[in-house]
Amino acid sequence: MRTKVTEMLGIDFPILAFTHCRDVAAAVTNSGGLGVLGAVAHTPAQLDVDLKWIREQVRGRPFGVDLLIPRKYVGSEEGGFDRGSLRSMIPDEHRQWLDQLLDRYGVPALPPRSADQTREEGGMGALRVDPKSMLPLIEVAFENKVSLIASALGTPPTWLIDRCRAAGIPVAALAGRIDHALAHKAAGVDLIIAQGTEAGGHTGEIATMVLVPQVVDAVAPTPVLAAGGIANGRQVAAALALGAEGVWCGSVWLTTNEAETPPVVKEKFLAAGSSDTLRSRSLTGKPARMLRSAWTDAWQQQDAPQALPMPLQGVLVIDSQRRIHRVAHQHGSGAEQLATYFVGQVVGQMNTPMPARRVVAEMIEEFVDVMERMNSLIAEDR
Ligand SMILES: Cc1cc2nc3c(=O)[nH]c(=O)nc-3n(C[C@H](O)[C@H](O)[C@H](O)COP(=O)(O)O)c2cc1C
Structure with missing residues (x-):
């Protein structure tokens, strides 16, 4: 092409x-x-x-x-705050609500070393x-x-x-x-x-x-x-x-064989339909489309706090997201219900895992078929 x-x-x-x-x-x-x-x-x-x-x-x-x-x-005027300063800007009310949510769903706390690691290494929510x-x-x-x-x-x-x-x-x-x-x-x-x-x-x-x-x-x-x-x-x-x-x-790409999408999330994506996503500020502070789950539902309840502006919301939720994803593979667990991730409405078409190269090959093959079909619509001898 x-x-x-x-x-x-x-x-x-x-x-x-x-x-x-x-x-x-x-x-x-x-x-x-x-x-x-x-x-x-x-x-x-x-x-x-x-x-x-x-x-x-x-x-x-x-x-x-x-x-x-x-x-x-937050902090753009100053060229950005370090992670410690950002953490100190998070209201207690938000932390408490989140802790209660995870307790309600029976999600165990992170082991202490693991929590430190999150802060050092980043991960989902640790947006730079x-x-x-x-x-x-x-x-x-x-x-x-x-x-x-x-x-x-x-x-x-x-x-x-x-x-x-x-x-x-x-x-x-x-x-x-x-x-x-x-x-x-x-x-x-x-x-x-x-x-x-x-x-x-x-x-x-x-x-x-x-x-x-x-x-x-x-x-x-x-x-x-x-x-x-x-x-x-x-x-x-x-x-x-x-x-x-x-x-x-x-x-x-999230349901390809190569993708590092957590297995529980991959399963949810493979089963989801196109109306199972929504835009939510709950992971980063800005509206982002993700799979609907108990997590996104909870953030829409009346008792939920307003999501914080970027990057505070990411700093707020990083430990809870890690807590959830650490045990979300446990079938029937509260963590499994809460688990979500960013995905678009095409999730409804993502029903079979396959290698990424096959996704590309199928796109090209189907594109060529479509072009032939479209050309035939205006062919003189139809
Ligand atoms: C899991 C996930 C994470 C994303 N993170 C970013 C990002 O960090 N930066 C960015 O430019 N776009 C990001 N996007 C948006 C993609 O760049 C892209 O525009 C979008 O996925 C295209 O729509 P689709 O999801 O329907 O294919 C992300 C999308 C997904 C699905």
């Missing part, structure tokens, strides 16, 4: 995979797409290990890194979203010769765009609204990812079908990737029909 995006990135198919799992990233790159490793919960040392591993696997083929660079978060934490990650990405740097939750800062431009690395940024896409374009972003509300993770309110053509028109000639609700070849064809130069998929 040939689009502006395959040419820009030197790939065979305009299929980009957002993933937290290095195996998925390498598999998609080796299948002719481009794997992008989500690095927001990595330490610089972990990121270096993962990117070196990917480089070995892909032998010269391109791969990318994704960082969260929110425009607004401030410039101080981000810079070392960006250095590691440059050292490992990434072919794309992507960011979400705001226009990437000028210094980052300038540095990437000097190094010849394209910058991509997610947009859930036209004004966000225009701001990215004005800042010099090379590739805009128009992400509809059906996407997993942080997401806006406009559907992909409505958002993509508007963004394509608004930012032309800057190329656009469509994201949100794309997991098969028919959806890839639809995205290209809307004017996108390629697709950016996140959820579909």
Whole structure:
């Protein structure tokens, strides 16, 4: 296939995979797409290990890194607070409510060493979203010769765009609204990812079908990737029909064989339908689409506190999420009921685990079939 995006990135198919799992990233790159490793919960040392591993696997083929660079978060004026200061800003009322919730569901406390480890190493909820934490990650990405740097939750800062431009690395940024896409374009972003509300993770309110053509028109000639609700070849064809130069998929990799999704969550995803997700601020403080569970239900109850702003909510819930995931494999447990994770509405199509390379191959095969079918609609001798 040939689009502006395959040419820009030197790939065979305009299929980009957002993933937290290095195996998925390498598999998609080796299948002719481009794997992008989500690095927001990595330490610089972990990121270096993962990117070196990917480089070995892909032998010269391109791969990318994704960082969260929110425009607004607590401490942004000061350049970011350290974890200790953030912890001290969490109201007792929130901690107590959460402790009571986990007690009610019979979730045991973390062993003391494990709790310390969470704080040192990060993990789900330990988002590195401030410039101080981000810079070392960006250095590691440059050292490992990434072919794309992507960011979400705001226009990437000028210094980052300038540095990437000097190094010849394209910058991509997610947009859930036209004004966000225009701001990215004005800042010099090379590739805009128009992400509809059906996407997993942080997401806006406009559907992909409505958002993509508007963004394509608004930012032309800057190329656009469509994201949100794309997991098969028919959806890839639809995205290209809307004017996108390629697709950016996140959820579909979560049930692949390579994915490190916790087994209980994988099982829930395989069984879930498309109406089993919702947008909730309960994991990060900003609206993010995730699987509905006893956790998201509890945060919607009247007695629940308001979610805290980013990154405080992530700091608040990190220990409880670890507590839950440590024992969620126990069948019939309260932890199993509480377990959730980010996923989009395409979860309803994710019914069979398979290797990531097969996901890519099936997308391409189905895309080709669709194109033939569409061509036949206007063939003269029909
Ligand atoms: C588990 C998960 C975590 C995500 N985390 C991030 C992230 O850290 N940074 C980011 O730019 N996008 C993140 N996203 C959004 C994806 O980049 C992508 O836009 C989205 O998954 C596309 O929609 P889909 O889920 O329908 O494929 C995440 C998505 C999922 C499913």
